[in-house]
Every structure is written in C-alpha cells, then in structure tokens.
Amino acid sequence: MEKRKSVRPVAFLKKGEDTVVRTQKLTRKKARATERISLTVNGKIHEMEVGTASHQIDPAHTLAHTLRETLGLTGTKVSCDHGACGSCTVLMDGKAVLSCMTLTIECDGKRITTIEGLSDPETGELDPLQQAFVDHTAFQCGFCTPGMIMSAKALLGENPSPTEEEVKEGLSGNFCRCISNYHVVKAVLAASGKGR
Amino acid sequence: MRSFTHINARTLDEAIELLRKYRGRAVLNAGGTDLLSALKGEYLSRYPETVINLKSISGLDYVSEDGGLLRIGALAKLSDIVRSPLVSSGYRVLAEAARSVASPQIRNAATIGGNLCQDIRCWYYRYPRHIGGPVQCARKGSGPCLAVRGDNRYHAIMNSRKCFAVCPSDTAVALAVLDAQVHVSGPEGDRAIAVTDFFGPLANALRSNEIVRKIEVPKVSVSAVQTFLKFTVREPIDFAVVSVASVITREEGVCTDARIALGAVAPGPVRASKAEEMLKGERIDEEMAAQAAEQALAGARPLSKNAYKIEIAKTLVKRAILR
Amino acid sequence: MASPYRFIGKTTPRKDAREIVTGRANFLADRKFPGMLHGKVLRSPHPHALIKSVSRDEVMKLPGVEAVLTWEDVPNWKGGTPRCTRILDRKVRYVGDAVALVAADTEEHAKEALRFIKVEYEVLPAVFDIEEALKPGAPQLYEDFPGNVVTPGVPFFGPKNLKEVVRGDVERGFAEADVITEGTFGYENMPNPIPPEPPGVVALWEAPDSVTLWVSNQASYMDTVILSHIMERKIQPRTIGGPCGGSFGSKYMSWQVQCYAALLSRATRKPVKLVLTKEEHLASFTLRPASRMSAKVGMKKDGTVTAVQGTWLIDTGYYSMTTQSQIAVGCGEVQIMVQCPNWDLKPVIVCTNRNASGIVRGFGGQELKCCLIPLLSLAMEKAGVDPFEFLKKNFVRPGGGYFWRDGIWYNHRGIDHTKAMERGAEVFGWKEKWKGWLKPTAVNGPKRRGIGVGIHGSADIGEDSSEAYVRLHPDGTAMLFSCVTEHGTGQVTNYIRMVAEVLQLPMERISITPPDSLINPYEFGPAGSRGTYAIGAAIIAAAEDARQRLLELIAPRLKAKPQDLDTVDGVVYRKDDPGVKIPWKAMAVDRTITGYGRFDPDYSLVNCMMTFIEVEVDTETGKVALLRVVNATDVGQIIDPPGLENQLNGCLGSAGIDSAIFEEMILDRSAGRMLNANMIDYKWRTFPELPVIENVVMETPFPSHRFHAVGVGEIATSPGPSAVLMAVSNALGVWIHKYPVTPERVLKTLGKTGSGKGGAA
Ligand SMILES: Cc1cc2nc3c(=O)[nH]c(=O)nc-3n(C[C@H](O)[C@H](O)[C@H](O)COP(=O)(O)OP(=O)(O)OC[C@H]3O[C@@H](n4cnc5c(N)ncnc54)[C@H](O)[C@@H]3O)c2cc1C
Ligand code: SF4
Ligand code: FES
Numbered sequence A: 001m002e003k004r005k006s007v008r009p010v011a012f013l014k015k016g017e018d019t020v021v022r023t024q025k026l027t028r029k030k031a032r033a034t035e036r037i038s039l040t041v042n043g044k045i046h047e048m049e050v051g052t053a054s055h056q057i058d059p060a061h062t063l064a065h066t067l068r069e070t071l072g073l074t075g076t077k078v079s080c081d082h083g084a085c086g087s088c089t090v091l092m093d094g095k096a097v098l099s100c101m102t103l104t105i106e107c108d109g110k111r112i113t114t115i116e117g118l119s120d121p122e123t124g125e126l127d128p129l130q131q132a133f134v135d136h137t138a139f140q141c142g143f144c145t146p147g148m149i150m151s152a153k154a155l156l157g158e159n160p161s162p163t164e165e166e167v168k169e170g171l172s173g174n175f176c177r178c179i180s181n182y183h184v185v186k187a188v189l190a191a192s193g194k195g196r
Numbered sequence B: 001m002r003s004f005t006h007i008n009a010r011t012l013d014e015a016i017e018l019l020r021k022y023r024g025r026a027v028l029n030a031g032g033t034d035l036l037s038a039l040k041g042e043y044l045s046r047y048p049e050t051v052i053n054l055k056s057i058s059g060l061d062y063v064s065e066d067g068g069l070l071r072i073g074a075l076a077k078l079s080d081i082v083r084s085p086l087v088s089s090g091y092r093v094l095a096e097a098a099r100s101v102a103s104p105q106i107r108n109a110a111t112i113g114g115n116l117c118q119d120i121r122c123w124y125y126r127y128p129r130h131i132g133g134p135v136q137c138a139r140k141g142s143g144p145c146l147a148v149r150g151d152n153r154y155h156a157i158m159n160s161r162k163c164f165a166v167c168p169s170d171t172a173v174a175l176a177v178l179d180a181q182v183h184v185s186g187p188e189g190d191r192a193i194a195v196t197d198f199f200g201p202l203a204n205a206l207r208s209n210e211i212v213r214k215i216e217v218p219k220v221s222v223s224a225v226q227t228f229l230k231f232t233v234r235e236p237i238d239f240a241v242v243s244v245a246s247v248i249t250r251e252e253g254v255c256t257d258a259r260i261a262l263g264a265v266a267p268g269p270v271r272a273s274k275a276e277e278m279l280k281g282e283r284i285d286e287e288m289a290a291q292a293a294e295q296a297l298a299g300a301r302p303l304s305k306n307a308y309k310i311e312i313a314k315t316l317v318k319r320a321i322l323r
Numbered sequence C: 001m002a003s004p005y006r007f008i009g010k011t012t013p014r015k016d017a018r019e020i021v022t023g024r025a026n027f028l029a030d031r032k033f034p035g036m037l038h039g040k041v042l043r044s045p046h047p048h049a050l051i052k053s054v055s056r057d058e059v060m061k062l063p064g065v066e067a068v069l070t071w072e073d074v075p076n077w078k079g080g081t082p083r084c085t086r087i088l089d090r091k092v093r094y095v096g097d098a099v100a101l102v103a104a105d106t107e108e109h110a111k112e113a114l115r116f117i118k119v120e121y122e123v124l125p126a127v128f129d130i131e132e133a134l135k136p137g138a139p140q141l142y143e144d145f146p147g148n149v150v151t152p153g154v155p156f157f158g159p160k161n162l163k164e165v166v167r168g169d170v171e172r173g174f175a176e177a178d179v180i181t182e183g184t185f186g187y188e189n190m191p192n193p194i195p196p197e198p199p200g201v202v203a204l205w206e207a208p209d210s211v212t213l214w215v216s217n218q219a220s221y222m223d224t225v226i227l228s229h230i231m232e233r234k235i236q237p238r239t240i241g242g243p244c245g246g247s248f249g250s251k252y253m254s255w256q257v258q259c260y261a262a263l264l265s266r267a268t269r270k271p272v273k274l275v276l277t278k279e280e281h282l283a284s285f286t287l288r289p290a291s292r293m294s295a296k297v298g299m300k301k302d303g304t305v306t307a308v309q310g311t312w313l314i315d316t317g318y319y320s321m322t323t324q325s326q327i328a329v330g331c332g333e334v335q336i337m338v339q340c341p342n343w344d345l346k347p348v349i350v351c352t353n354r355n356a357s358g359i360v361r362g363f364g365g366q367e368l369k370c371c372l373i374p375l376l377s378l379a380m381e382k383a384g385v386d387p388f389e390f391l392k393k394n395f396v397r398p399g400g401g402y403f404w405r406d407g408i409w410y411n412h413r414g415i416d417h418t419k420a421m422e423r424g425a426e427v428f429g430w431k432e433k434w435k436g437w438l439k440p441t442a443v444n445g446p447k448r449r450g451i452g453v454g455i456h457g458s459a460d461i462g463e464d465s466s467e468a469y470v471r472l473h474p475d476g477t478a479m480l481f482s483c484v485t486e487h488g489t490g491q492v493t494n495y496i497r498m499v500a501e502v503l504q505l506p507m508e509r510i511s512i513t514p515p516d517s518l519i520n521p522y523e524f525g526p527a528g529s530r531g532t533y534a535i536g537a538a539i540i541a542a543a544e545d546a547r548q549r550l551l552e553l554i555a556p557r558l559k560a561k562p563q564d565l566d567t568v569d570g571v572v573y574r575k576d577d578p579g580v581k582i583p584w585k586a587m588a589v590d591r592t593i594t595g596y597g598r599f600d601p602d603y604s605l606v607n608c609m610m611t612f613i614e615v616e617v618d619t620e621t622g623k624v625a626l627l628r629v630v631n632a633t634d635v636g637q638i639i640d641p642p643g644l645e646n647q648l649n650g651c652l653g654s655a656g657i658d659s660a661i662f663e664e665m666i667l668d669r670s671a672g673r674m675l676n677a678n679m680i681d682y683k684w685r686t687f688p689e690l691p692v693i694e695n696v697v698m699e700t701p702f703p704s705h706r707f708h709a710v711g712v713g714e715i716a717t718s719p720g721p722s723a724v725l726m727a728v729s730n731a732l733g734v735w736i737h738k739y740p741v742t743p744e745r746v747l748k749t750l751g752k753t754g755s756g757k758g759g760a761a
C-alpha cells in the first residue's frame, strides 16, 4: 500500500499572482498517521488533514463541499449535485470539472480556480469575462452564473476566439432555468479575444 | 455522502489485491462521474466500505497506436480521446461517440474504462433512497422487473432476460463496431473480452476482482466511412435513446465491408450481423438501406412503451448506411 | 422621439451585478450561523398509509442528533385551502410525504439518523388519476374532502370569489354556432419549474412566541403572513429574504419547509438550516397542476365564439394551497382570451396521491388554455378560420370585460393589443407561412415544418396590495423600504430606477432595505407580472410623497411655494430661477423625510403576449425541434431593456414552452413514485438547442402609473405550449393533442409504431 507523502508549507513567498510555497517532504512510516492533502485554490495552498473531525477532509467530501463548507468559498454553487447542471463548475489545472462529482481527497496536488479567483485579488478588478456578464446582464437570478462563467473561462482558455456554435457547445453542460442563455452567449463572444 | 475509507492504488496489481482483500466491500473509482451518483443516491443494497482510486495508478491513461492496433488505457479521459488526432483520423466513430457523451465537464473527468463499466440508468434501479427508500427489483435480486409493467420508454427492445435495462455507454457502441477487445486483469491473470461479449443482461463480464486495463482496437481501412448517430431527447447531456455506429466500405458504389452496431436497445451493444451480411456485395441505395434496417431490427420485441425505439433504430441504421 | 426619461428605459448594470458575477451574492445555502444545526426529512415510501408507530429510541443516541420530531410532537399547524393539511400527520398521502424531522450538527449526521427511525405503516390503497379519484369507492385522502373533491373558492379573494365561468345562455350560443366541436383535452404532464436554487430556510426560534426565518423565497413579506396563519396567529414570524435563486412562482410558497425548520429550532433553540436536495425538490415540492377538460365549443364561420361549456378537472396532488386561486385567475384569463357571451365552465379540483401542485408561472391560465386551445383549433379548422386572426379577434379590447378572481365584472380600460399582435405576425411572417390547418409550411424529405400561435393575457398586473416608504437623507441620498427580493427579473434595480426618476437622483445614491418583514411595510411580492405596475405604483407614490414633503419643508427657505420648486441631484431649486437652489442638507442634518406609498388592487388593465412558433419534425424519429419563437407584446413603456428581454426569453424554460416538447414529471402509476426526479431524466433546454427568439415589444402608453408601463414577465411562458401542439399538428398533417410531443407520441400519431406486447427477450 502506498506510503503517502505529506506536504507541509514552511514559508510563503509572494511572487506574481500566485502564492508560491516551499515545501518540505516528509514520508510517513505508518499508514495510521494523519494523512494530508494539499490543494492550491485560487493561488493559495491549503494543507488539509484527512479524517472525520469537522475541520478535516472526510474521504467522502466532494470538492464542492470542501470549497463551500471547509474553505468558505460559497461562490461555487450546487444545484443538482449529480453532474447534470454545471452550477458547481470549477477549473482543475485549467480544465472545467464538476466539483460535485469530484472527491476532494483525490485532488491532492491539483490547482483549482473558483469564481472567487477570477477577479484581481488586490484591485478587485473583474476578469473581462465577468465584466462582459455585467455589461450584457447575462443573468437573471444569478444562481447559475458562477458555474457558467467558469465553463466559459475554460472554453476561452482552450479556444480564445470561439464561434457562436463553439460557445454553445462549450456551455452545453450548464443549466440556466431563467433562460439567460442568449445574453450569456453574447457576453462570452464579447469577452473572447480580450480574455487574460 | 456517507463516509467511506479511501485508498490511492499505485499499481493495477495493488488495486486487484485491495479488491480481493475487501471481498466486495470496496469499489473502484476512476472519473467518479458515475460512481458518485450511486454513492449519493444510496440505491444499491450495499454501501462500500472503501473506495479505491484508480487515477493514482500512473501510465494507464495513454492513447497510442502500434502494431496496427489502437491502444487506450482504461484511465484515458473521454476528452483526451476526443482530442486525440490518432483517434479522430483513424477511428472517427469512437471520437464521435466519446464526444457525444454528457457535457464538456464530464468528458474532462470521465474515463473510457468507467464509461464501459458504468452502471445502468434504469430509473427504478436508481430511484434514490432519500425519497421513500430504494426500489427492489430483479436486478437487485429481489422481486420482478418493475420496468416491464411500469414506464419502460428507455428500456430494452431485444436480447434481455429478467432485467430490461440497456447499456448506457456510447463508447461501447463504437468499440463494438470496431471489433475492439477489452483487456482485463484479475487475480487469475489477464484476459481479453470482445466488447460485444463484455455486457450481459444482469451484469458485465468482469469476474470478481477484475479490472479493465486497456482497450485494443484493430486498424480500420482508410476508405471505410465511419459514422456514429445518437438519438436523444435533447442534444447534449442525454443518454442515447438509440444509437448506431457503422463502418462501411464501398468500392464504386458496391459495399465491400459493412459493420453496424446498435446501442441502447439491449444489455450491450448489438452487432447487426445479418444486416451486415445483406449489404456486402450490394450496391447501396435507399431501398437496400431500408431493407438492411428492417433486418437489423428483425429480432426486436418491444415492451409496452418502447416500440417507438424500433422505428428510431431503423431510421438511424438507414441513415448511417447512406452516409 | 427622444425619451423624456433620465433613468427609465436606460440600460444600466444591475445593482447586484458585481455580487453575482464574483460569486459573492449570498444565497440561502451560503449562509452560516453560529451553532447552526441541519434539518432533514424522513419521507414516506408509500403513496397512502397510516403511521402505526414510529420508534426513534436508537436515533437520539446517534452522534450529533439533537431533535427528532414526528406527528405526535408537533402543534396542530395546518396549511392548505381550506386548512386541512397538518405539518406532520398521522397519515401520509404521497411517496415522499414527511414522516419525521431530524436536526443534527451536520447534514450527514442528520441524514444518517433517518436510517434509524423505524416506522410501521398500515398501507392504504392509493389513487393517481383524476377521474379514478372521483369514482365512488375511490381511496379517500381527507375526511374534509368527500369524494376527493377539494372545497372550491378562495376566501382571500372576497365574498364573491370566482369559482367558475357561468354567464349568458350556452344553449342559445350553441344554436347560433356554425360549427360545434367537443372532446377531452389534457395538460397533465405536471412540469416542475425547477428553479436552480432549491427551496430552503434557516429558522431560529428565539422566544416562546417568536421565530426568525431567513428565506430564499420570491415574496419574503408574504412568508410572514402565510406562516402566521399556519401557526394559528399565536406566533410572530419574522422573515428575512435574500437573493432568490429562481422561483417562477413555485418558491412563492414554502410553508412546509419553513415550518419544518421552525419546529426543529423550537425543539433545539438553535438555528436550523433545511434545504431540499434537488431530488426532494423534484419529487416532493410543488408541480404545475394537471388539467383535463371535457368541453364543447360553438363557433361562427367568422371566428366568433358563441358558447363554451365544459368540466375542467384539476389534479392538485395530495393537497391544495393555491390551486383554487389558480382556477380563479385562469377562469378570468380565459374570458380575456375569448370574448364570448355564453359560458358554462365548471372546474373541479381533485386530490390524488402524488406530490402537490402549486404556483407556477402561468398561474391557472396556462393550464386552462393548454386544454382549451386544442379544442378551439378543431372548431377553427371546421370553420376555416386562421388561428392568428381568431386569437386577435377574440382577445379583449378596451371596453371589453370579464369577471375577475373576485367575481366582479371589470372593463379593460387599457390599450388595444391588436397592434402588437399584428407586428408580431409581420416579423414572424405568419401570412406567408400559414398554409391552412394541418398543412406543413415546408417539407424537406422526412422533415416537415409547421407553425402555431398562442396567446395569453391577464389582469393580475394590478393584483393585490403593495406598500413602500422612501426616506430622504440630508446628505442627498435616499433609501427605499420595500420588501422585495431579487428573483431574477432585475426589478430591485428597477424600483431604484423609478425612485431615481421621481427624485431625479443618481441611482448610486439610492439604496434599498433588506427584504425583512420587520422593517418593511406590506408587500404581496413580485408575482403575476404585478411588479411593474402594482409594486411600481406604490414605490412611485412613496417617492412622490417624499419629494412633496421635501419641497414643502424647503419652500420657506427658498421663499417659494412647493409647486414652484423642483429637485435634481439632491438639490432643490426654483423652477423659474434655477440659480436659486439649496441642497437637501437644508432639511437639517438631524432630520429625514419619509414618504409613504400604497397600491390598491386594480383589475381593469390587461397585459398580453402572443407567441408564434415554428417547429421542424423529423417524421422518421419523431423528434420535434423548436426552430423559432416570436413573442409579441405591448408593455406601455420599457423600464429596463435587457431585463425585459431576459424575461421574454424565459418563455422556454420554467415549465413553459418546453412543457409541450420534453418537460414532464413521470409518475409510476402503480407505486406512486416520481421516476425522473433528477436533472438528467427531467429534461430542460440546453445551449446547443436554443431556437431563434425574436421579441417584438411595443410601447403604447398604458393608463397605469406615471411611467405608463405594465409587466409581462410572468405571462411569457403561457402562450407557447398550445402553439407548439398546433405547429406540430400542422407539420404532421394530423392532430396531436397530448403534451409533451415526445418522439413516442409523434411516431404513434403517424401510425409508425404499434404498442409493444411486452417481453423483450
Ligand atoms: C449528466 C450525465 C450525463 C451522462 N451522459 C452520458 C452519455 O451521454 N453517454 C454515456 O456513455 N455516459 C454518460 N454518462 C455517464 C458517464 O459519463 C460515464 O459513466 C463516464 O464515462 C464514467 O466514467 P468515469 O471514469 O467517471 O467512471 P466512474 O464513475 O469512476 O466509474 C463507473 C463505474 O465503473 C467502475 N470502473 C471504473 N473504471 C473501471 C475499470 N478500469 N475497471 C473496472 N471497473 C471500473 C467503477 O467502479 C464504477 O462502478 C453521463 C453521466 C452524467 C452524470
Ligand atoms: S430493468 Fe432491470 S434494473 Fe430496471 S427494474 Fe427491471 S430488473 Fe430492475
Ligand atoms: S451541482 Fe454539480 S453538476 Fe449540478
């Protein structure tokens, strides 16, 4: 069975937008010792213990749960909780994934970006995609919006100037019951090419 | 979700060993897009004690070609299969089938092994525990099949017994038409199973403690036309109501090779062998295509609410042949 | 013509835009409270049963569990119209009915506890069909409702509240008719509007008789009113709203969820959060009522309707809170659509053993029209009448009248909607495309196109009462006190826009109070397209009142009469000499000025939406593709262009147009289980299948309030479903009368499938 390596931050350095951390690798001898995982969320490294206490990551916790309940990042929404609606979309290593269908314990070493990570942390300036959603009123109730923006962000990352069809395909896993879809397509097209 | 313990398997052998050790109390997790639904819905009689992560096994996510064979590691993601130039140039039907699965986010996580091994979608079977408790039925080992007298609009129209759920996997249909083999590893060693033999009415062909390791697909003639057609209620996200995969080679209008597989009509993908035979050596036209379609569905015996699937299947077969 | 307005009709970012796009909008599930517990509901496996015993001894010993409540532990709180449905009862009436409530420190612990509650049931026979439920000997759901017929009428609507449409002389009407058609038509697919945010609440019981609830509902003030009735007026509920993640009517009413949390908090004296899962939302929360109508209509060759007679059966599921209201409004709306002198239309509300029906956008009228228009279509075909001409001709004109929900006759004093209808037809190309009944507009191999049209109009734009305060501050800012939650329409920003226009104050200087029932006056809430006229009128009146008081106070300082003064940007000036001015600060720094506004119901204005639909049907697969939608309406004055467009585009989702194409709840009619209570099997429209939508919006000033506007958001979903049926029938050349038009139904209608015999071996 695997001997897990746990990673402990020893110092934080500020470098560009990301918080970089120097790590010290410790190899555990016994499988019984507290297991840890480390994930980078919006540029910040989180070291978390695995276990069943309330501050720990239960192996049954989804990434959506960890983001919302453990890390307080409630921008990521859960609607269907079954992979069908895209509300809980986050970026994992740049790709759109469903945080409700992902086990946190399997995200060790991953880089996660949530809706909270899009605007500039210092100036508060919105990502051009967020700004385009504001400018086009690309929402009604706004519940689907964070997931929508994250899917669109992933799409523009892969394809900076998509066609209208490609935008629709890229957002094909996102549910909007208010039918803000038409304005969303306009917003994403407007933001394309201008994305960071 | 209810709690479970979790182990990152480092090798396939370790995963097999863990399965053996836990004697049915452990489950494998690949992309998790199907497994997590089962764990959340708690509709199966047994809740696992342990989840074994397969993604921690390195080197199982390849898509490569050698010796005239396309080899796909069980952990290859559907999005990687869609994007692979190798697949989209030589095995287009598979790329199309993989692209038709769910949504971009799911394809970024879902693996081909998981896609083949995913559980059936019967809505009686998957009825969630939290709204009055799970449903018991033939597949769960207790009582009759509820779909037979209930709402069976998405259920099987052929080759079923006891349980009328259909194989939900889209890639299985493409792999069936490509004559692919599923390579599995288990405590007794490795074996290969033809995709069409991989699915059975009550379960897939995996013996206890076996794991899908890779899929091998023989090369397809460059002149063959490969088609995947999937009929759904809505375009993205939905599982197939019926799907058809075909690989058809024509020389000067005459069919020299025809392979046709039907999806979502039976417990597994079904090769329409008689229809294939019928086409070989014939000039393909509307009439011929319609006859082959009739032949492909000749064995269908619908339930109370799914006779429409026969008509759709015929249409898809015809359209695939004429493409 | 240049707009006379500085703010009205201008596109500005929504006030809450930044919160929404950054994920900081605090929806209910995002909120945490110190010591908060989580509530869960144990739900019945049986569609109809008596609870013989509940054993929970083991449960209280489980980690984290703080309370378990069953029907024996709870007060006799009842909901429903009339109030017959206990919050927890000894009897369960559908699969998913609440049997016990649990509060625990975590959601998982609460869920785990449910497994250990042992319940013994005495299973009773159940009934799932409207007509079966009416038969003698059918299982009875309530003692109060013999024969499963729910008591008709809505006392809240007044002593003469509308229960049916009976007027004129139908026999004479049929005698005058050139054609008569009859038949039974249904709209029984019970779509769920599924707002993305499920119903939920956090409740904190603070004193013996007071409870605070943080709600995620559409109308946060009304939660207080409704709960206080249910809690037998002995408890003071305070409700605090927040951003509402969609409602479409359905989350107007969440009294059960709210009471569950309140009771658990009462038992534990801790805040209790209870949010339904999406499965619970689909299988145990309210759906659109199911309708089946057997009726007969008479029509003249020129499309004049001479008589409508029939029985409208409405399946409300296991109880009704609002179905009678929906019936009343539907009965009013049908007269607006068909100006016929002779009616004998009798609704019967029936309860069956499935989860309840409740409010959904379209409120009764959509349900009734979806049954009536197919019948009228048969008559139109016989009489050779074009449906567009028919709907245009029969819709209420200024001066025309109808009995509204209060049973009182009103004459429409608004505008003539004909212009918008004609403009819509032009944009759609109706004249060019219409080839006659049951004739496709185009045929391309197996694919056939067809068109259809539908209409809806309502006098609910002026329903019920609203109150508001506007408070002016010496620093040149203002605050609006109005208990409105933002549920997607953008109206909260628009109310600020209205106040800004009245006070000529930049929108940034105006804030709105949180939708807290403790600090705000009465507000019925945004429903029935009443937001623009009814709520708007109260807010405008409050702003005008505040402005008047300001001018009166300042007048002596500027040596003028109030009527000679005006205010702009927080400065009061003399109209005859704008150089003579003084900032609001002149009111004194230790003073505020509060204006009050109220709106009283006005049922004499009617809005209208006509929807044109083009579909393409693949006759070999049965797939219906929605190609194009044109909505035509007249709103008097556009307040918020993108907000309006968004609302009109909403015609597709929320149990609207798509309820004719693929939306439906699928009930297993032997076990009583909802089979598709998840968002994979419940179908909703996705991006790649968006049709082309064009919204034709006219602006003919309405005699409503000073901005001459009326709302149309609610009615956007309603004309579409019957238009889809019409379009598909025309494409196929055969009538198809069942919702939704699934591939199975289309192929069956074309005679392409026999029914299966069973046994797919
Ligand atoms: C909204 C939604 C829509 C969907 N639409 C489609 C669709 O259109 N078409 C379609 O085909 N599928 C669809 N799916 C199903 C899903 O995409 C597939 O199940 C997915 O490919 C599964 O892959 P996974 O890696 O996530 O599997 P997992 O969830 O990780 O595993 C699924 C099952 O297979 C077992 N398993 C996984 N890997 C192996 C292995 N190597 N050996 C043995 N057993 C293994 C697991 O134990 C588990 O029981 C949909 C799912 C959702 C949630
Ligand atoms: S089809 Fe299979 S899984 Fe579904 S009810 Fe029948 S036996 Fe059970
Ligand atoms: S909440 Fe994750 S996909 Fe719906």
Ligand code: FES
Residues within 6 Å of the ligand: A139, A140, A141, A142, A143, A144, A145, A175, A176, A177, A178, A179, A180, C196, C245, C246, C488
């Ligand atoms: S804006 Fe309400 S669901 Fe998309």
